[in-house]
Amino acid sequence: MVKEVFSSVASKYDVMNDAMSMGVHRLWKDEFVSLLKPGSTRVGKVTRCIDVAGGTGDIALRILDYAREKKADRDLVVDLVDINPEMLKEGQKRFRKTMYHGTPQVAFHVGNAQELGQERFPDNTYDIYTIAFGIRNCTDIPAVLREAHRVLKPGGVFACLEFSKVTQPALASMYESYSFSVIPLLGTIMAGDRASYQYLVESIRRFPSQEDFSRMISDAGFEVGEPEDGGAWRNLWGGISAIHTGVKVA
Amino acid sequence: MAAPRLIPRSIRRSNNFYLESRYVLPIVSQARHVTKPAYEGHIPLNWAENAFMAVGSAVMSLLDPRRGDMIAALGETTAGNSLYHLREQMLESPEGRKILRERPRVNTDTVDMEKLSALPEGTFGRAYTNWLERCGVTPDTREPVHYIDDPELAYVIQRYRECHDFYHALCNLPVNVESELALKWFEFVHFGLPMAGLGAVFGPLRLNAEKRERLFREYIPWALRCGSTAKPLITVYWEERWEQNIVDMKQELGIWDPPPAVWSKALKESQKAKEKRQARMPDSASIKS
Numbered sequence: 001m002v003k004e005v006f007s008s009v010a011s012k013y014d015v016m017n018d019a020m021s022m023g024v025h026r027l028w029k030d031e032f033v034s035l036l037k038p039g040s041t042r043v044g045k046v047t048r049c050i051d052v053a054g055g056t057g058d059i060a061l062r063i064l065d066y067a068r069e070k071k072a073d074r075d076l077v078v079d080l081v082d083i084n085p086e087m088l089k090e091g092q093k094r095f096r097k098t099m100y101h102g103t104p105q106v107a108f109h110v111g112n113a114q115e116l117g118q119e120r121f122p123d124n125t126y127d128i129y130t131i132a133f134g135i136r137n138c139t140d141i142p143a144v145l146r147e148a149h150r151v152l153k154p155g156g157v158f159a160c161l162e163f164s165k166v167t168q169p170a171l172a173s174m175y176e177s178y179s180f181s182v183i184p185l186l187g188t189i190m191a192g193d194r195a196s197y198q199y200l201v202e203s204i205r206r207f208p209s210q211e212d213f214s215r216m217i218s219d220a221g222f223e224v225g226e227p228e229d230g231g232a233w234r235n236l237w238g239g240i241s242a243i244h245t246g247v248k249v250a
Numbered sequence: 251m252a253a254p255r256l257i258p259r260s261i262r263r264s265n266n267f268y269l270e271s272r273y274v275l276p277i278v279s280q281a282r283h284v285t286k287p288a289y290e291g292h293i294p295l296n297w298a299e300n301a302f303m304a305v306g307s308a309v310m311s312l313l314d315p316r317r318g319d320m321i322a323a324l325g326e327t328t329a330g331n332s333l334y335h336l337r338e339q340m341l342e343s344p345e346g347r348k349i350l351r352e353r354p355r356v357n358t359d360t361v362d363m364e365k366l367s368a369l370p371e372g373t374f375g376r377a378y379t380n381w382l383e384r385c386g387v388t389p390d391t392r393e394p395v396h397y398i399d400d401p402e403l404a405y406v407i408q409r410y411r412e413c414h415d416f417y418h419a420l421c422n423l424p425v426n427v428e429s430e431l432a433l434k435w436f437e438f439v440h441f442g443l444p445m446a447g448l449g450a451v452f453g454p455l456r457l458n459a460e461k462r463e464r465l466f467r468e469y470i471p472w473a474l475r476c477g478s479t480a481k482p483l484i485t486v487y488w489e490e491r492w493e494q495n496i497v498d499m500k501q502e503l504g505i506w507d508p509p510p511a512v513w514s515k516a517l518k519e520s521q522k523a524k525e526k527r528q529a530r531m532p533d534s535a536s537i538k539s
Contacts, residue, residue: 181296181298181299181302182302185299185302185303185306186306188303188319188323189303189306189307189309189310189320189323190310192317192319192320194293
């Protein structure tokens with residue numbers, strides 16, 4: 001079902017993100033990547049990144065740009081994985097407009113976050129694992145976290161950007177009415193597809209809270225910070241979205 | 251809906267029902283928040299969502315006129331009190347009351363296209379199928395109703411939408427932009443639907459100067475005159491009048507032809523539907539050939 005939803009939204013995905021979040025998702029993604037500081041100033045050191053549910057390439061592109069601009073790193077490699085081929089096609093289309101097309105720095109793979117596969121994604125390979133606005137669509141979140149743990153090198157970083165729980169009551173009720181009223185209507189108007197966007201807001205509501213999710217990350221074998229804002233997670237815009245990080249114990 | 255009971259009988263029976271109901275029924279109550287869907291496809295909206303949808307669908311309809319679902323949404327979110335008025339018209343005529351009781355639908359499942367195209371020339375049914383073929387359209391492209399809370403009023407607007415092609419056939423107008431606009435002017439004057447008014451006013455902005463000039467010089471005077479004097483078309487039970495002579499029908503309803511239109515190449519919908527029908531029933535296809 002998830003695959004069908006994303007097939008129907010693929011071509012308008014980026015436009016819809018801008019419309020629904022009024023462009024704010026760009027700020028969140030910028031902050032997410034800045035927090036990670038991907039890349040190395042040491043020439044020749046290959047930092048291997050895997051961006052799962054990467055779809056249209058927002059995070060992958062930001063990682064490559066950060067490494068290039070801030071660290072002068074052109075050896076960093078990103079493997080972009082998504083379960084949906086249409087989303088990957090949109091990602092490839094976007095990358096054709098950039099300097100990374102045709103270079104070994106980016107590679108596209110069709111894959112399932114819950115089961116990446118031993119052959120293409122062996123154990124202990126990656127320095128950074130990112131998943132942005134993708135994990136809530138996975139039916140078995142612990143399986144995704146186990147796979148993330150498997151493919152990361154010891155000392156590697158797990159980072160997840162996802163919609164989360166808004167704790168502040170006034171903001172929470174405004175956000176709720178915005179989500180359940182405006183978002184499905186925007187989907188109807190802009191994409192002619194109410195059902196997919198209704199699914200979107202419901203999947204956001206179903207997702208575990210910051211504390212619960214950080215506990216799941218810790219259960220998968222990652223070392224996380226204190227269970228508070230600024231520790232295991234960092235709230236963005238009052239908790240509308242949150243960045244969860246963990247390190248694979250060496 | 252509770253609203254009609256609030257209207258005194260004297261006002262309901264008066265000829266100026268539409269004018270008076272504007273003061274009695276606040277527009278907001280039309281889109282009161284309803285939690286449970288009242289019929290299949292019903293999406294209840296509160297007044298704020300309704301307003302948002304009205305503006306959004308208006309913008310989208312202008313940006314992409316091929317979005318039939320947006321044009322339909324605009325019609326429903328801006329309907330206001332006009333649907334009460336149309337229902338009153340139907341309740342006042344025996345034919346209209348029959349339509350409200352039986353709720354006929356117009357699509358290729360309910361309308362027997364083969365039978366109609368076999369009718370003699372000069373009948374309404376034959377004129378309708380001739381028009382469908384000439385334009386290359388089918389009666390299957392109408393979006394279902396989503397944003398009207400009362401199921402009977404939802405049917406009224408659905409009926410208006412589905413009968414739109416009958417008006418085309420009756421007035422002998424093709425499906426190009428100028429003819430659609432002429433018909434929108436006619437519908438605005440005749441049915442009083444705000445959406446028809448919006449289409450009528452903003453639609454011409456998309457025409458080039460020459461077509462717009464022709465629209466204002468020839469079609470709009472026809473639409474204004476014919477639309478205001480014709481018998482209420484929403485009360486006409488078209489499905490029982492297939493065999494009626496079209497000239498007699500026009501005289502009965504008070505409709506006369508607009509200035510001749512420019513017919514362009516037919517759209518492909520009708521051809522595709524014909525092929526699909528013939529593939530389903532190979533026997534009838536062999537009879538025809």
